[in-house]
Amino acid sequence: MSKRISYTVEGDVQGVNYRSFAVDKAKSLGVTGYAQNESDGTVKGEAQGDDSSIDKFLQHLKTGTSSMN
Secondary structure: OEEEEEEEEOOOOOOOOHHHHHHHHHHHHOOEEEEEEOOOOOEEEEEEEEHHHHHHHHHHHHHHHHHHO
């Protein structure tokens, strides 16, 4: 089953390639959508994919760029 989510990530997410990280993780999981830097310092986006892929994507968002290592 397909799922669509909206998300906002706060903290140190701009200037550390977080948006690019989110896009790369989404692509690797077959998740579509977008991510953008906001003027308030957050990264906001939408993602769509099957339940399992969205769940994995959300885990990557929670872990952040430290999971790139």
